[in-house]
Amino acid sequence: MSNSKGRSLARRRMNAEDRRSAIISAAIRLFAENGFRGATTRQIASAVPVLYEHFATKSDLYRAIIDAKSQQGIEYLRETLTPYMERRDDRGFFRNLGLLIVEFYDKDPDYVRLLMFSALEGHELADVYYQRQLEIYLEFVLSYTRQRMKAGVFRRINPEVLARSFAGMVSSYAQARVLFPNCVMDMDPKAAIDKMTRIFLHGILKTQD
Amino acid sequence: MSNSKGRSLARRRMNAEDRRSAIISAAIRLFAENGFRGATTRQIASAVPVLYEHFATKSDLYRAIIDAKSQQGIEYLRETLTPYMERRDDRGFFRNLGLLIVEFYDKDPDYVRLLMFSALEGHELADVYYQRQLEIYLEFVLSYTRQRMKAGVFRRINPEVLARSFAGMVSSYAQARVLFPNCVMDMDPKAAIDKMTRIFLHGILKTQD
DNA sequence: CCACTAACATAGCATTCGCTAACATCGAGT
DNA sequence: ACTCGATGTTAGCGAATGCTATGTTAGTGG
Structure with missing residues (x-):
């Protein structure tokens, strides 16, 4: 043969x-x-x-x-976040969202590398790439935060600013872990996300009277 | 001739x-x-x-x-922020810091482009580049936030997490303005930074009794 | 004015690159 | 077994690339 x-x-x-x-x-x-x-x-x-x-x-x-x-994006967003949404567990929601983002970047560095390369190279699909990523995320966060504002739990904040700010904070950290691994805080990522989430959540919750 | x-x-x-x-x-x-x-x-x-x-x-x-x-970095950091630091004007401090970052990225896109290219290409100086940028910033923010925590105005938060979170949130926005200009929020950058700052500041201030 | 040297300009070398063309081989159908 | 078409392999073409070598020119000092 x-x-x-x-x-x-x-x-x-x-x-x-x-x-x-x-x-x-x-x-x-x-x-x-x-x-x-x-x-x-x-x-x-x-x-x-x-x-x-x-x-x-x-x-x-x-x-x-x-x-x-x-076409790819953060996986298991729905499965992971829906329980927290249903329970109105704000802390769980944001914390797990943050962890999902970090885990996704850690697991698939090619994703963010190609996103960045395509943007730097001025590729015609770079914006599409970025928008697709963002849309997957915004769907959940906007929906949930509007709900929570309506319930009077979250402060009156532009929902998009809120959603993008959290994403920015977390994805900046996640991106640095991929692109500058020697420069990130010497801290377990779960702890880091937890602390970031606490700051952010405190920033969006209504003050207790 | x-x-x-x-x-x-x-x-x-x-x-x-x-x-x-x-x-x-x-x-x-x-x-x-x-x-x-x-x-x-x-x-x-x-x-x-x-x-x-x-x-x-x-x-x-x-x-x-x-x-x-x-070797370059955000200019006028000292001149701009020192008055706010002296006045204990938290809002002014963070807002103007955020604006400085955004203006710097807008004015010199080459800076962030080279930062990203060097990282993606695995250049031996990429970490140095990132660290230099970060150091310029951290000097001020860590000093100020430690002071404000000691004064009991800011909540007890890991100062580095605090500093890096704010930087991450703002620089993510600034970076997107350079790399994905068609994908950023349809909002004046001053307004966007103002809103981000409000969320963040609310997150780090001690709750009023 | 002349000589010298440093700054400048250009032709061309060897190698690498994106791609084509020609040929080889597998696998399915008869 | 044979044929045919789709998949796979490899040599080589023309252009692009990083760099070298050679010659030109400006500017300074004697």
């Missing part, structure tokens, strides 16, 4: 769809690491076969991977 | 020090725009003469510009 030279049985032929997916996955890693100009088509071509059967140009491939990556 | 062909009188010869500075300035713009791999030495060489008389390699030049840019 003759294999192509140097290829194991595991490297059998894939159908077009699977091969395309494999190319995208490999390319995500390489572009996330090196950016558009830094990652070479030769690098990518040596990691996955028949690159040019699927993508005419490097730009086409980059666009495809940016689009694919931007 | 014969000039070199196509050169105006304005392009007289510079001494080595001035020429080096001019090369660094031009290179900062090009590297901030395109990153290390995206900016070509030919681009730079066509913008400023005798590049290779001053820098042996592209990497040497990049290192020089990263180092130069990382």
Whole structure:
């Protein structure tokens, strides 16, 4: 039985769809690491076969991977946050939201790296990427904070400012953990998020009379 | 009187020090725009003469510009904040600090672009860059917040968490204004900072009895 | 004025890059 | 077994890149 030279049985032929997916996955890693100009088509071509059967140009491939990556977002937002929303557990809500964000960045550094690279490179999909991330988050936070304001528990605050401020605070920390890992506070991330949440929550709760 | 062909009188010869500075300035713009791999030495060489008389390699030049840019930081921090510190004007302190950060990013996008590019590219000076930025800021905020906690005005909060949280919230907004200008809140930056400051300040002030 | 040196300009080298073309091989169908 | 088409591999093209080498020119000092 003759294999192509140097290829194991595991490297059998894939159908077009699977091969395309494999190319995208490999390319995500390489572009996330090196950016558009830094990652070479030769690098990518040596990691996955028949690159040019699927993508005419490097730009086409980059666009495809940016689009694919931007479709992802923080997972389990609904499952995680819904219990706290139902219980009106403000602390649980914000704390767990913060933890989800940090965990997501920690687990998938490629996500934020590609977000940043695409923005710095002026990619046409960068705004879309950012908006998709934001929308996933805003849906929950705006809904919950409006509810809590209406109930008189939260102070009268522009809901969007509130939502984006919390996101900014937490994602800045999460981003630094990915991009400047040696420069973050020497503190367990759970403790850090907990403390940030306490400050923030105290800032949005109505003062007790 | 014969000039070199196509050169105006304005392009007289510079001494080595001035020429080096001019090369660094031009290179900062090009590297901030395109990153290390995206900016070509030919681009730079066509913008400023005798590049290779001053820098042996592209990497040497990049290192020089990263180092130069990382020495910069938010200007007028002392002049602006000291009056508020002396007056114990918490609101004024944080609000003006926030505005300074936003104005600085708006005025010098190259600063944050190079910070991000250097981090994404894994440059050896990226951490230094980030730390220098942070130190300038922390000096003031830690000092002030410790003072205010001692005076019993601010709640007992880890000062570093406090300082970094505010910075994170504001710089996330400032960064988005540079990198995702179409995605920021439709609101005057002064108003946005004011609202963020109010949330934050409420979060750190002791509850009134 | 001349000589010298530092600043400047440009042609070109070797290597790398994105991509194409030609060929090889697998796998399904007859 | 054979054929055909889709998947896979590799050599090589033309252009781009970082850098070197060579020659030109400005400016200073004697």
